[in-house]
Amino acid sequence: MKIKNICCIGAGYVGGPTMAVIAQKCPEINVTVVDINEKRIAAWNDKDVENIPIYEPGLSKIVAEARGRNLFFSTDIDSAIDKADMIFISVNTPTKTYGIGKGMAADLKYIELCARQIARVSKSDKIVVEKSTLPVRTAEALKNILDNTGNGVNYQILSNPEFLAEGTAVDDLLSPDRVLIGGDIDTKKGKEAVQALVDVYTHWVPNERILTTNVWSSELSKLTANAFLAQRVSSINAMSELCEKTGADVNEVARAVGMDSRIGPKFLKSSVGFGGSCFQKDILNLVYIAKSFGLYEVADYWEQVIIMNDHQKRRFAANIVKTLFNTVSGKKIAFLGWAFKKDTNDTRESASIYVADYLLNEQAEIVIYDPKVKEEQIYADLDYLNSRTEEENRKRVSVVKDPYEAGKEAHAIAVLTEWDEFRTLDWKKLYEDMLKPAFLFDGRRLLDRKTKEDIGFDFYAIGS
Ligand SMILES: NC(=O)C1=CN([C@@H]2O[C@H](COP(=O)(O)OP(=O)(O)OC[C@H]3O[C@@H](n4cnc5c(N)ncnc54)[C@H](O)[C@@H]3O)[C@@H](O)[C@H]2O)C=CC1
Ligand SMILES: O=C(O)[C@H]1O[C@H](OP(=O)(O)OP(=O)(O)OC[C@H]2O[C@@H](n3ccc(=O)[nH]c3=O)[C@H](O)[C@@H]2O)[C@H](O)[C@@H](O)[C@@H]1O
Numbered sequence: 240m241k242i243k244n245i246c247c248i249g250a251g252y253v254g255g256p257t258m259a260v261i262a263q264k265c266p267e268i269n270v271t272v273v274d275i276n277e278k279r280i281a282a283w284n285d286k287d288v289e290n291i292p293i294y295e296p297g298l299s300k301i302v303a304e305a306r307g308r309n310l311f312f313s314t315d316i317d318s319a320i321d322k323a324d325m326i327f328i329s330v331n332t333p334t335k336t337y338g339i340g341k342g343m344a345a346d347l348k349y350i351e352l353c354a355r356q357i358a359r360v361s362k363s364d365k366i367v368v369e370k371s372t373l374p375v376r377t378a379e380a381l382k383n384i385l386d387n388t389g390n391g392v393n394y395q396i397l398s399n400p401e402f403l404a405e406g407t408a409v410d411d412l413l414s415p416d417r418v419l420i421g422g423d424i425d426t427k428k429g430k431e432a433v434q435a436l437v438d439v440y441t442h443w444v445p446n447e448r449i450l451t452t453n454v455w456s457s458e459l460s461k462l463t464a465n466a467f468l469a470q471r472v473s474s475i476n477a478m479s480e481l482c483e484k485t486g487a488d489v490n491e492v493a494r495a496v497g498m499d500s501r502i503g504p505k506f507l508k509s510s511v512g513f514g515g516s517c518f519q520k521d522i523l524n525l526v527y528i529a530k531s532f533g534l535y536e537v538a539d540y541w542e543q544v545i546i547m548n549d550h551q552k553r554r555f556a557a558n559i560v561k562t563l564f565n566t567v568s569g570k571k572i573a574f575l576g577w578a579f580k581k582d583t584n585d586t587r588e589s590a591s592i593y594v595a596d597y598l599l600n601e602q603a604e605i606v607i608y609d610p611k612v613k614e615e616q617i618y619a620d621l622d623y624l625n626s627r628t629e630e631e632n633r634k635r636v637s638v639v640k641d642p643y644e645a646g647k648e649a650h651a652i653a654v655l656t657e658w659d660e661f662r663t664l665d666w667k668k669l670y671e672d673m674l675k676p677a678f679l680f681d682g683r684r685l686l687d688r689k690t691k692e693d694i695g696f697d698f699y700a701i702g703s
Contacts, residue, residue: 240324240431240432240434240435241435241438242268242324242325242366242435242436242438242439243267243268243269243324244268244269244271244322244323244324244325245258245261245268245269245270245271245323245324245325245326245327245439246271246272246273246319246320246322246323246325246326246327247270247271247272247273247326247327247329247370248273248274248316248320248326248327248328248329248330248353248356249272249274249327249328249329249330249331249370249371250272250273250274250276250279250280250283250292250312251274251279251293251329251330251331252293252405252408252516252585253329253370253371253401253403254272254274254327254329254330254370255272255283255291255292255293255298256293256295256298256403256408256409256412257327257329257370257401257403257412258270258272258310258327259298259301259302259305259310260301260409260412260413261439262305262308262309262310263301263304263305263310264442264443265309265439265442266305266308266309267309268309268439269309269311269322270305270309270310270311271311271312271313271319271322271323272310272311272312272313273312273313273314273315273316273319274312274314274316275314275316277314279292280312280313280314283302283312284306284312288302288303288306294583294584294611295405295406295408295409295583296406296407296409296582297409297410298408298409301409316356317356317360320356320357320360320361320365321360321361321362323365324363324364324365324366325365325366325367325368325435325436325439326357326365326366326367326368327368327370327399328350328353328354328367328368328369328370328371329370329371329401330349330350330353330371331349331371332345332346332347332349332350332371332372332373332520333345333346333516333520334346334519334520334523334524340527342523343523343524343526343527343530344374344523344524344527345372345373345374345520345524345527347373347374347377347380350371350373350377350381351380351384354367354380354381354384354385355384357385357394358384358385358387358388358390359388361390361392361394362390362392363392364392364393364394364395365392365393365394365395366394366395366397366432366435366436367381367385367394367395367396367397368396368397368398368399368436369381369396369397369398369399369400369458370399370400370401372400372401372461372462372465372517372521373398373458373461374458374462374524374527374528375455375458375459375462375528376455376458377458378396378398378421378454378455378458381396382394382396393428395422395423395428395429395431395432396422396423396454397420397421397422397432397433397436397454398419398420398421398422398454398457398458398461399418399419399420399421399436399457400419400457400458400460400461401461402415402416402417402419402461402464403415405515405580405582405583405585406580406581406582406583407582413443414444415444415448416448417448417449417450418440418444418448418449418450419450419452419457419460419461420433420436420437420440420449420450420451420452420457421451421452421453421454421455421456421457421458422436422451422453422454423453423454424451424452424453433451437449437451461521462521462522462524462525462528463525465517465518465521465522466521466522466525466541466544468506468518469513469518469519469521469522469544469548470541470544471506471507472506472508472510472512472513472518472548473513473543473544473547473548473551475489475492475493475507475508475509476509476510476512476547476548476551476701476702477547478492478493478509478702479509479551479701479702480551480554480702482702482703483701483702483703488702488703489509489684489701489702489703490509490684490702490703493507493508493509508683508684509684509701509702510551510590510657510682510683510684510701511551511552511555511590511591511594511655511682511683511701512548512549512551512552512555512590512593513548513579513590514579514580514586514587514588514589514590514591514592515579515580515585515587515588515589516585516587516588518548518588519545519548519588520588522541522542522544522545523545525541526538526541526542526545529541549593551590552590552593552594552597553593553597555590555594555653555680555682555701556593556594556597556598557597558680558699559572559594559598559651559653559678559680560598560601562651562678562680562697562699563650563651563678566601567598567601567602567603567650568601568602568603569602569603569604570603570604570650570651571603571604571605571606571648571649571650571674572598572603572604572605572606572649572650572651572652572653573605573606573607573608573645573646573649573651573652573653574591574594574595574605574606574607574608574609574645574653574655575608575609575642575645575652575653575654575655575656575658575661576591576608576609576654576655576656576657576658576661576683577589577591577592577607577609577612577616577617577620577655577656578591578609578611578612578656578658579591579656580656580657581656581657581658581659583611584611584612584613584616586612586616586617586620589620589655589656590655590682591607591655591656592620592621592624594653594655594682595607595621595636596621596624596626599621599626599627599632599635599636600626602635603635604635604636605635605636605637606636606637606638606639606644606645606649607636607637607638607639607645608638608639608640608641608642608644608645609656609658610658610660614638617636617638618632618633618636618638621636642661642664642669643664643665643668643669643672646669646672646673647672647673648672648673648674649673649674650673650674650678651677651678651679651680652669652673652677652678652679652680653680653682654679654680654681654682654683654685654686655682655683656683657683657685661685661686662685662686666686666690666691666694666696667694670694670695670696675695676697677695677696677697678696678697678699679691679696679697679698679699680699680700681698681699681700681701682701683701684700684701684702684703686698686700688700688703
C-alpha cells in the first residue's frame with residue numbers, strides 16, 4: 240500500500256519538525272500538519288520562514304524547501320483527516336493535574352479527543368500512528384474508540400514513538416539511531432500497515448535502523464528509553480555529591496567510567512538537574528503504570544530517579560544560601576541561563592525555575608540573563624508555581640539583555656544553562672563589577688576553575 244496523504248495532528252516540537260523532514264524526503268506524499276492553536280499554525284505559515292514557532296538549528300531551511308510544495312500547515316483538521324490515508328497523532332500528553340493519578344499519570348484527554356474526531360470524520364480506511372509518548376496499552380483504548388463508531392471504516396493502529404532531542408532535532412530526524420514501529424504483526428492488514436510506514440522512512444533511513452515490534456513493546460520502549468537516559472543523569476549527579484565530600488572530581492569519574500565500552504561516554508554530564516518537558520513526565524507515568532499493576536518495587540526503583548533530581552536542584556540552591564553566610568535575604572544573585580539546556584528556547588521543567596523559587600523563598604533578589612528565553616516566559620514559569628503573587632515575582636526578579644548588567648553589584652553568579660557564550664564572557668570584568676567576596680556557582684561544569692580562582696572568585700562547581 241502506497242501512502243499518498245499524511246495528516247499530523249499537533250504542530251508542536253515533535254509534529255512540526257518530524258513532518259517537515261518527512262515532507263522533504265518524500266516529495267510524492269502530501270503532508271498536512273494541523274492544530275487547534277491558530278497562532279501556532281499562523282506562525283508555521285509566516286512568510287518569513289525564520290518566524291516559525293520552534294527554534295531548531297536547520298529547521299527553517301527544510302520548511303522553506305517543502306512548504307507549499309507538499310508540506311502544509313492548517314487549522315482545518317476535519318478536511319486533513321478526511322483526505323489522509325495515514326494520520327499521526329502528535330499532541331501533548333502532560334502529567335495529569337487533577338483527579339485520579341494527579342501529579343503522576345499522563346493526561347490522555349487530548350489523545351482521546353483526536354481519536355473521537357478521527358472516528359467522526361473518517362469515511363475511508365486509515366492507518367493511525369501514535370507519535371506522542373503514551374502509556375503502554377493506549378493503542379487498545381484508541382482502537383476501542385475508533386472501532387465502536389460503526390461506520391465500517393477499518394483502522395490500523397501503529398506506535399511510532401519519537402526519540403529526537405531538542406536543540407538537535409533536525410540531525411536526530413535525518414539520521415536517527417533507530418526508527419521504532421509497533422503494529423499488529425500477527426494479521427495481514429496489520430503487517431501491511433507496518434510496511435506502509437516502513438516505506439515512508441526508507442526514503443532516507445537505512446533498513447537496518449528500522450525496527451518493527453508488537454505495539455506494546457514499542458509503546459513501552461519509549462518510556463524505557465527516557466527512563467534510562469534520565470537515570471544516567473541522576474546516577475552521575477548522585478556521584479557528584481559524593482565527589483564533593485571526598486575530593487574526587489565528577490568529570491574525571493565520568494570519563495573513567497564512560498571509557499568502559501559497556502557503559503559508554505554519553506549522558507554522563509553532571510548538572511544542576513535535568514529538565515525538559517519529558518523526562519520527569521515520562522518517569523512519573525512509568526511509576527504510575529507500575530503501581531497500577533501492583534509492582535511497588537518497580538515503581539519505587541524508578542521514582543528514585545526523580546527524587547535524586549529534585550534533591551540535586553535543591554542542594555544546589557541550598558549551597559548558595561549556606562555559602563553566602565547562611566542568608567541571601569536582600570542579596571542580588573545573577574542567573575546565567577534559564578532554558579533547560581543550551582540551543583533551545585524551551586524552559587519546560589528547567590532546573591533554573593526551581594533554584595530561583597528556592598532562593599526567592601529565602602528573600603533573594605534575582606537578575607536573569609538568557610540569550611534565547613523571553614522575559615514573559617520567565618515570569619510565566621515562576622507564576623505557574625504559585626509560590627507568591629505575580630506582583631512579588633516582578634518586584635524581586637528582573638530579566639536583562641546583557642550578562643554584564645546581570646552581574647553588576649551581585650553577591651553571586653550562578654550558571655544554570657550550558658550556553659557556549661558563557662565560557663567566553665569577560666569574567667574579569669564581571670568580577671570587578673561584583674560585590675566582594677564574589678561567589679561563582681557553576682551548575683553545569685562549564686567553567687575552568689583555575690582561571691576563575693586566579694581572577695579572585697570564590698568558585699563552586701557541581702561535583703568537585
Ligand atoms: N518535545 C520533545 O522533544 C519530544 C516530545 N515527545 C512527545 O511528543 C508529544 C508532543 O510533544 P510536543 O510536540 O513537545 O508538544 P507541544 O505541546 O509542543 O505540541 C502539541 C500540540 O498539539 C496541539 N493539540 C492538542 N490537542 C489537539 C487537538 N485535539 N487537535 C489538534 N491539535 C491539538 C496543541 O495545540 C500543541 O500545539 C508528547 O507526547 C511528548 O511526550 C517525544 C519526543 C520528543
Ligand atoms: O522524549 C523526549 O522528549 C526526549 O527527551 C530527551 O530529549 P530532551 O529532553 O530534548 O533533551 P536531553 O538532551 O535529553 O536533555 C534533557 C535534560 O538532561 C540534562 N542532561 C543531559 C545529559 C547529561 O549528561 N546531563 C544532563 O544534565 C540536560 O541538560 C537537560 O536538562 C531525550 O534525549 C530524547 O531522546 C527524547 O525524545
